[in-house]
Structure formats: structure tokens, C-alpha cells
Amino acid sequence: MKQLYRIRNKIENSKLYSGFLATFIGSGASKIILVLATFLCANLLGKEEFGELSFIRNTLNMILCICALNFTTLSTKFTTEAKTSKDSFQRLFLLFLFSVSVCVAIGIFLIATPSNLLLKLLSTEVIVKFFKIAAVLLPLFILQPLIEGVLRGMKEFKLIGILQTISSILYLIAVYAGIKLCGITGALYGVILYYLLYSVATICILLRRYSLKRHIPLLNGFWKQKSALYIMILPIFLMSFIDAPVMWFAQVILSKAGSMEAIGSMTAMMQIRNLAILIPGYFTNTYLAFAGDLNAQQKHGDYYKQYAKIEKLYFVIGLSLFFCFSILAKPILLLYGSDFISDWPVMVISNIGIPITMFIGLYRIDLIIKDHQQYLLYISMAWNAVWLITLYLMIELGVSPLYSFFWSQNIGAIVFVASLYYIYKKDKIKLTRDYEKD
DSSP states (O other), X not given: OHHHHHHHHHHHTSHHHHHHHHHHHHHHHXXXXXXXXXXXXXXXXXXXXXXXXXXXXXXXXXXXXXXXXXXXXHHHHHHHHHTTOHHHHHHHHHHHHHHHHHHHHHHHHHHHSOHHHHHHHHOSHHHHHXXXXXXXXXXXXXXXXXXXXXXXXXXXXXXXXXXXXXXXXXXXXXXXXXXXXXXXXXXXXXXXXXXXXXXXXXXXXXXXXXXXXXXXXGGTTGGGGHHHIIIIIHXXXXXXXXXXXXXXXXXXXXXXXXXXXXHHHHHXXXXXXXXXXXXXXXXXXXXXXXXXXXXXXXXXXXXXXXXXXXXXXXXXXXXXXXXXXXXXHHHHHHTTOGGGGGGHHHHHHHHTHHHHHHHHHHXXXXXXXXXXXXXXXXXXXXXXXXXXXXXXXXXXXXXXHHXXXXXXHHHHHHHHHHHHHHHHHHHHHHHHXXXXXX
């Protein structure tokens, strides 16, 4: 019994535990508020209009994901290393510079694209106007996830949690007020307001928390790190350029083969799955900063011992979450509205992705820490190709579009996690052998 108490005290006093706890409480509250906002939107708008809103927000997220989906992790990695390395600080600056430049280019493209051309793709003038406004603000929007990566690298987990919680409350208020005032049009402008204020708040916090003037001299000669742009940053960008549009394109296939109602159901199930992996996901994000420190110090033995413990824990948690959320599928879907309950068998298929997604997140940060960004790019191309080809074939064979979406996604995800594990295991064998020799 005393030994158990010692173990518990050791865990509770660890920086990893306190960081995870702060992330879980703050970011967890944020996620719950966002889920409540989704329930509210689904019930106020109805299944079809909720599908339209989801499609629009998913499209904006796709653009942001192209520029920052995996850059947030890279931002954390560079920040962790920048504490002792001027080169890493310059790479971090290059990452910001590249991301903002890409957003400026995408924004100019969207603004310059004729409205009648966008109207053919986006269906209504309101949505076209929405994207024109978003295009102007994109360079500002992109700074939020990048700065959050910096704060995570500085282990400011409590601050991140508070910021995310406040922004989620703002989202709930803005979207609810928008729907009440102008229906789906008001909801769209509520989304814009949310992204704008969230980004501005994040920038203000960074400027207030850290003296940028003190770090400006470190940027002298930053272009010497241009090799990092090609070896580390560009592969991650190209990977995001594949992942996010493929997800969007899969939604387009789903909407064409099914309907906007199918998009609404898919969004609900994806959100439920994301909620299921909330705690493991927050732990993975927290662990990144600590794993980066161990790797920078070349403590490979300790690094892989921790990974082995987390692997076992994730296996048990992943299976438990799958069974729990599958058994409760009907009452959970009822929260979105009675129209969603009939889709419960599809939710069970979606839930297969819970343990798979957990391990993808775990092994993915290992490859980024080990600077295997180019491998990640190749793997991303492979699993997305498998997903889209399988989705197309299943729909052509007459399988229900919603079933096809999640079965094909799970098959692609299995290819993804198997490829990541192969490289992780190969590194583990080599580095632990060298570590034992030393």
C-alpha cells in the first residue's frame, strides 16, 4: 500500500502530470462547450442547414489546416529546442514566415477569383461573401494555432486551457446570437467573429508574455536555416496540403452520393469520435514538449521506456472507449436530434477509428521529433490514396455513402498507423542499441 502511495505521489508531483491536468481541465472544458454549441446548432437549424453550416466551417478549417494542421506540432518542437539552440529559434521564425505567406497567397487567390465562379462551387451568394471576408483575415487566423504551439513548447498549459475555454464560450454566444438574429447567415458571421477574436487574443497574450525585442537579434542570418524549409517545413506543408483537401473532397463525394443530411451525420460522428479521444489527445499534446526535451538531450533509453508505457495505456483506453461509445450510440446521437438516431450502426463503424487515431497521434509526434517529415509526407500520400480509392469503389459497388465514408477512412487509417509504427520500431531498435553501448 505504501508503495502505491509513493507511485501516486511521484506521478502527481511530476511536471508531465501537472501539464496534462492543466491541459485536460482547460482544453477539456473548451471542447465540451464546443460540443454543446454543436448540439445547439443542430437543434436550432435542423439536419439540412446544420449540414450546410458544417460544410462551410469544415471548408474554412481545411484552409487553416493546410497551413497549420501539422505546423502546430512543428512549432512546439522548434520552441522546445529553441531554449538551447539559436538555429531552432530561426527555424521557428521561418515556420511563421512561411505559414503567413501561404495564407496571404490563398487569400489573394480567393479574393481575385470571380464571384460567379465561386457561386457555382459554393451554391449561395451568402457563402461566397463569407469566404471573401475570410480570405482577407486568413493571415491573422493562421497565427493562432502557431502561437498555441509556441505556448505549448514553453509548457504554458494552464494559459492555453484558459484561452481555449474563453474562446469557446465566445463561439457559443456568437453562433447562438447569429442564428437567432439571421438564421444560418448569422451563424456564418458568428464563426468569422470567433476566429477573429481568438486570433487577436492569442497574439496579444504572446506579445504581453514574452519580450520579442529581446529575441530579434537572434534572427540575424536566419536564412542560413533555409535547408530546414525544404527538409522539415515544406514536407509538413505538403502533407497538410494532402490531408485537409482530401478530407474536404471526401465530404464532397459524400454530399454528391448522399446529401447534406449525410454531411450533418458525418460531422456529428466525427465530433463524437474527437470527443472520445479528447483526454488521450490532450495527453499526447502535453507529452510532446517533454518527449522533445528527452530527444534533444539524447536520452533515448528514457524516451522509449516512456513510449512503451504509453502504448500499453493507449491500447486499453482505446478499446474501452470504443465499446463505451458504441453501446451508448443511440442516446448520444439523440442529443443532436431525433433525425440522427437511425445512423447509430454507422457510428459504431466510426468508433473503430478511436484506438487507431490515438496511436496515429502518438507515433506521428515521434516521427516529427525525429525529423522524419519526408517519411510522413510519403505515408500521408499513401493512406489518403487508399481512403479515396476505397471510398469511390465502395460507393460504386452500391454501399451506402455514409457507411462507405467511415469504412474507407478506417481502412486508410490502418495503413497509416502501420506505416508509422514500422518507422518508429526501426528507430527504436537502432537508437536503444546505440544508447546501451554508450
